[in-house]
Amino acid sequence: MTIDSVRGAPGDPGPAEPELVQLLTPEGQRVEHPDYPLELGADEVRALYRDLVTVRRIDLEAVALTRQGELGIWASLLGQEAAQIGSGRALGEHDMVFPTYREHGVAWCRDVDPLNLLGLFRGVNHGGWDPAKYGFHLYTIVIGSQTLHATGYAMGIQRDGVLGTPSAGATIAYFGDGATSQGDVNESFVFASVFNAPIVFFCQNNQWAISEPLEKQTRIPLYRRAQGYGFPGVRVDGNDVFACLAVTRKALEAARTGQGPTFIEAYTYRMGAHTTTDDPTRYRLKAEEEAWKLKDPIERVKAYLVRGDLADSAFFEEVEADAKAMARELRAACLALPDPEPLSIFENVYAEPHPLMTEEQEQFAAYLASFEEASR
Amino acid sequence: MATVTYRQALRDTLRAEMLRDENVLLMGEEIGLFEGSYKITEGLLKEFGPRRVRDTPIAEEGFVGAAIGAAMLGLRPVVEIMTINFSLLALDQIVNHAAKIYGMFGGQASVPLVIRTPGGGGQQLGATHSQNVELFYAFIPGLKVVAPSTPAEASAMLKAAIRDDDPVLFLENLALYNTKGELPDAIDAVEPAEIGRAAVTRPGTDITIIGYSRMARVAAEVADTLAAEGISAEVVDLRSLRPLDRETIVASVRRTGCAVVAEDDWLTYGIGAEIAATVQEGAFDWLDAPVRRVAMAEVPLPYAKSLETAALPSAGSLLTAVRATLAATGRALEPAS
Ligand SMILES: Cc1ncc(C[n+]2csc(CCOP(=O)(O)OP(=O)(O)O)c2C)c(N)n1
Ligand SMILES: [Mg+2]
Numbered sequence: 001m002t003i004d005s006v007r008g009a010p011g012d013p014g015p016a017e018p019e020l021v022q023l024l025t026p027e028g029q030r031v032e033h034p035d036y037p038l039e040l041g042a043d044e045v046r047a048l049y050r051d052l053v054t055v056r057r058i059d060l061e062a063v064a065l066t067r068q069g070e071l072g073i074w075a076s077l078l079g080q081e082a083a084q085i086g087s088g089r090a091l092g093e094h095d096m097v098f099p100t101y102r103e104h105g106v107a108w109c110r111d112v113d114p115l116n117l118l119g120l121f122r123g124v125n126h127g128g129w130d131p132a133k134y135g136f137h138l139y140t141i142v143i144g145s146q147t148l149h150a151t152g153y154a155m156g157i158q159r160d161g162v163l164g165t166p167s168a169g170a171t172i173a174y175f176g177d178g179a180t181s182q183g184d185v186n187e188s189f190v191f192a193s194v195f196n197a198p199i200v201f202f203c204q205n206n207q208w209a210i211s212e213p214l215e216k217q218t219r220i221p222l223y224r225r226a227q228g229y230g231f232p233g234v235r236v237d238g239n240d241v242f243a244c245l246a247v248t249r250k251a252l253e254a255a256r257t258g259q260g261p262t263f264i265e266a267y268t269y270r271m272g273a274h275t276t277t278d279d280p281t282r283y284r285l286k287a288e289e290e291a292w293k294l295k296d297p298i299e300r301v302k303a304y305l306v307r308g309d310l311a312d313s314a315f316f317e318e319v320e321a322d323a324k325a326m327a328r329e330l331r332a333a334c335l336a337l338p339d340p341e342p343l344s345i346f347e348n349v350y351a352e353p354h355p356l357m358t359e360e361q362e363q364f365a366a367y368l369a370s371f372e373e374a375s376r
Numbered sequence: 377m378a379t380v381t382y383r384q385a386l387r388d389t390l391r392a393e394m395l396r397d398e399n400v401l402l403m404g405e406e407i408g409l410f411e412g413s414y415k416i417t418e419g420l421l422k423e424f425g426p427r428r429v430r431d432t433p434i435a436e437e438g439f440v441g442a443a444i445g446a447a448m449l450g451l452r453p454v455v456e457i458m459t460i461n462f463s464l465l466a467l468d469q470i471v472n473h474a475a476k477i478y479g480m481f482g483g484q485a486s487v488p489l490v491i492r493t494p495g496g497g498g499q500q501l502g503a504t505h506s507q508n509v510e511l512f513y514a515f516i517p518g519l520k521v522v523a524p525s526t527p528a529e530a531s532a533m534l535k536a537a538i539r540d541d542d543p544v545l546f547l548e549n550l551a552l553y554n555t556k557g558e559l560p561d562a563i564d565a566v567e568p569a570e571i572g573r574a575a576v577t578r579p580g581t582d583i584t585i586i587g588y589s590r591m592a593r594v595a596a597e598v599a600d601t602l603a604a605e606g607i608s609a610e611v612v613d614l615r616s617l618r619p620l621d622r623e624t625i626v627a628s629v630r631r632t633g634c635a636v637v638a639e640d641d642w643l644t645y646g647i648g649a650e651i652a653a654t655v656q657e658g659a660f661d662w663l664d665a666p667v668r669r670v671a672m673a674e675v676p677l678p679y680a681k682s683l684e685t686a687a688l689p690s691a692g693s694l695l696t697a698v699r700a701t702l703a704a705t706g707r708a709l710e711p712a713s
Contacts, residue, residue: 072500072679072681073500120679122680123500123678123681123683123684124680126679141502141504141505142461142504143434144434178433178434179434181434182434182465183437183438209434210405210406210410210413211409211410212405212406212409212410212431212433216433217433217434282410283410339680339682340680340683342682342683344683345678345683345686345687346675349675356644357674357675360675364673367696
């Protein structure tokens with residue numbers, strides 16, 4: 001790569017943005033890509049649309065619950081629905097997902113009950129789903145560490161000798177643009193490459209790491225980094241659910257058949273705050289958000305459905321109403337979640353019995369009982 | 377004198393030190409444009425520009441390691457790690473490099489680095505974001521670890537840390553940022569502290585309560601409660617975990633004859649264990665009761681508010697320990713009149 005293709009280099013007029021794999025334009029126009037043919041029936045497109053609307057609605061409800069003090073914090077996926085649903089719907093039953101804290105849409109695709117996600121951020125469970133059962137690991141909050149876990153898990157799949165067979169699975173590691181600076185992430189690239197592990201690195205480049213813009217993490221488009229590690233990298237329009245589906249499918253299939261890792265950069269935008277405790281007006285321009293609004297991941301699918309006469313207004317109304325009803329139920333169920341028992345803090349510290357835990361639990365029980373006695 | 381928050385004291389002191397010495401520079405995640413996750417670097421990028429205030433990539437090992445290199449050339453980097461939890465990603469750089477370079481290279485290159493980082497639970501940040509692992513650093517020869525509990529101390533100690541030629545881990549606490557205290561109107565009037573000195577922040581005669589950072593404040597609160605009952609508690613604020621001021625601790629316990637340690641970390645192998653050993657070595661013959669320790673429940677910190685509160689040491693649990701210790705002395709205490 002020459003210096004003049006380096007973004008932000010001195011005197012660089014700014015090269016044209018690299019090519020994105022796109023199968024559906026922001027206007028809802030279907031386009032073809034030679035490497036990523038995709039056949040979708042009307043039912044399938046309607047199902048994707050329903051997914052997108054539903055996860056946006058769940059997310060909205062979670063943000064509202066947080067604002068009302070019912071959840072401790074929430075990291076909104078607003079704007080990233082297509083990246084998550086597209087990649088999530090590409091997954092097969094033997095695949096394993098290693099998410100960050102923002103992958104609510106992928107959780108949805110893995111049939112994790114959204115109530116579990118709310119319970120997690122309400123503090124009444126620590127996730128509460130069985131990762132093995134859903135092929136969806138628990139949320140990771142220390143930036144980047146899950147990419148190494150995903151790599152090790154992939155090496156385990158490889159060791160099982162199932163690659164290339166129908167029971168082969170791949171792993172997919174989700175992470176953000178900010179995470180690409182972490183040592184863990186770069187080490188996972190090295191390991192995945194050297195061991196040719198069956199893994200897909202799915203980077204949602206939402207342009208921001210809290211307040212830090214992409215330029216703080218990289219001077220080249222992120223997907224090009226893959227080349228240096230020795231595996232293919234591709235940038236996909238992260239707001240295009242078709243393209244995300246097609247690109248992830250291909251990468252997962254390559255992994256499952258022993259062709260090693262792929263890096264996917266889903267080029268998207270974090271439309272909301274980093275989390276409910278953040279205020280993005282402090283560090284970014286409204287105009288940028290407005291420009292991305294025009295690339296909305298849901299509107300383009302709607303336009304496509306309308307344009308092709310694949311759905312009528314009754315369908316859209318129904319999807320909307322279903323999502324709303326679901327959010328209402330979810331809210332009620334969230335508020336009804338029982339508070340955890342104080343003594344439960346000693347319960348999941350060790351997988352095996354541990355004398356200190358037993359001792360502490362007994363002491364703490366006696367301490368709690370002393371209050372009850374005192375109040376009697 | 378002005379009343380300022382702990383946060384403001386830190387911010388004003390950083391600014392004053394940057395004005396005083398142009399070799400002082402700041403590095404870290406989100407410290408420039410965003411002005412720090414806890415707003416300690418407010419206005420500093422604007423005032424000093426990116427040459428002095430660097431937003432770095434999201435890579436703790438990266439910016440700590442780079443700061444070590446910069447310090448070796450005579451700069452005085454002050455690194456902010458968003459919380460002490462993320463210092464674990466930079467552990468190798470801190471422990472194997474910052475702490476060792478001076479000694480391993482025969483005193484030829486020092487590392488005048490400051491790592492500012494808050495610890496502290498109680499903010500519902502979950503198990504990986506709520507730990508107090510200052511012990512890891514207090515354990516390491518070659519490092520200094522300070523843990524001020526008031527705005528005035530924070531200011532005096534930050535000055536000292538920045539001017540110190542050794543690497544200093546400067547422990548802040550999320551629960552202290554909004555607490556208030558007195559500070560001279562002119563920040564230049566603040567004298568740099570002597571690193572390694574504890575302080576008797578409240579003299580007393582019946583029992584010694586030893587704490588640091590947030591727990592030093594909790595100790596003062598408990599001393600107030602006890603005073604109302606006619607019990608005179610002496611509070612020792614450690615202020616520095618390494619070097620540790622054994623003299624002040626021992627002298628206090630020799631006066632009061634018993635002690636409780638209030639620590640914000642886990643009990644087993646925690647800071648309190650070192651303090652208790654210090655007391656035992658230096659004041660054994662003066663002790664009327666065994667030293668008690670109050671610490672976090674030995675579990676990864678829960679996220680649920682109620683559970684987190686239950687797991688953290690508090691004024692309540694400290695008070696219980698103080699009463700139990702006093703009872704164990706067998707002294708007949710004067711009832712409150
Ligand atoms: C090791 C570590 N350092 C810092 C943080 C604080 N932090 C939380 S989210 C975040 C930004 C991550 O940005 P990115 O990887 O782009 O993911 P996004 O939040 O945009 O989805 C940071 C720095 C952390 N959680 N872990
Ligand atoms: Mg990001």
